[in-house]
Amino acid sequence: MSLIPTLTERVARARTDLRLGLPVVLEAGDTRALVLAADGVSDTRLQAALAYGAGVLAITSWRAETLRARVYDGDLARIELRQDATAAWVQGVADPQDDLSQPLKGPFRTVRDGDPMLARVALRLVKSARLLPAALVVPLGTPAQADWTVLPANDTGALLTAPVAHQAVVSGRVPVEVSAAGRVHVFRPGDGDDDHVVCEIGKPARDGPVLVRLHSACFTGDVLGSVKCDCGPQLRAALATMGQDGAGVLLYLSQEGRGIGLANKLRAYALQDQGFDTVEANHRLGFEDDERDFRTGADLLKQLGFSKIRLMTNNPAKVDMMQSHGIEVVERVPLQAGRRAENADYLDVKARKSGHIL
DSSP, X not given: OOSSOOHHHHHHHHHHHHHTTOOEEEEETTEEEEEEESTTOOHHHHHHHHTTOOOEEEEEHHHHHHHTOOOOSSSEEEEEOOTTOOHHXXXXXXXXXXXXXXXXXXXXXXXXXXXXXXXXXXXXXXXXXXXXXXXXXXXXXXXXOTTSEEEEHHHHHHHTTSOOOEEEEEEXXXXXXXXXXXXXXXXXXXXXXXXXXXEEEXXXXXXXXXXXXXXXXXXXXXXXXXXXXXXXXXXXXXXXXXXXXXXXXXXXXXXXXXXXXXXXXXXXXXXXXXXXXXXXXXXXXXXXXXXXXXXXXXXXXXXXXXXXXXXXXXXXXHHHHHHHTTOEEEEEEOXXXXXXXXXXXXXHHHHHHHOOOO
């Protein structure tokens, strides 16, 4: 194997660079641009980037709608950056936490000419790093510096939307409360993202439908016992049901906050405290209703030899996704648990806006 990093490995490196506040470079033919994440940008690095020329702040159309910024590019808007722009202004545009107390961030001048492709890939890249979906994009008229991570824009954009391969790392026996025959498997995504965990309860057969729970990690609900959601009770109820049945499979996927990451989920919680529901909060942050990739669950099940499942879920989208990626869902098993006064509105929104059957 060559010691030269592949594109997938360079993209993983770029995610780390962006989280550290470092720039990456996107190239398309003779065109290149310097990209910085708006999330956490400093005045020093902002001004260093703008020294290369006038740039734009790329935001999603959801965020633009909140800011009343004109959208000419369909799924995103490119806001012109002034040379005297400050990090505080950039972060104020990217982060909605002060929208109600400081509503006048404009007026904004949004770009309507030119190809928005580099800005679109930049947004996908910062989003994949679990940062706010807002990116500084500055045209670069000089060659990239030797220590910058440089990525081909078209190939990077395609890679960020492609299915991710997962490698089985290790498995071991872990007796759990509901079954002395628990077994845990760890899978590592090929794109450098966080590991996923699969727990077998009992000894589920591979030649028939197995009881499965596809559960996205929820630190606040699963670990802290938060009553803002129903995740913790659903997790425990699913395991208890598997224990009673004698067999089952729990897929515990690293997709916190419907795929936006823990920090952004807590930002959404802060917006909910301001009166917005869970979907509205995601949109104000610039995210879709749900950013998870359920193709991961199908891949892990196939690797473990399962092709037919009884899926414990209230979300029909999970059923459709499993079916469309080669996993036969012979039954949807309702999972009613955790409803209480503190999360009743949250669950009602999931039913009304996200199609959950509650």
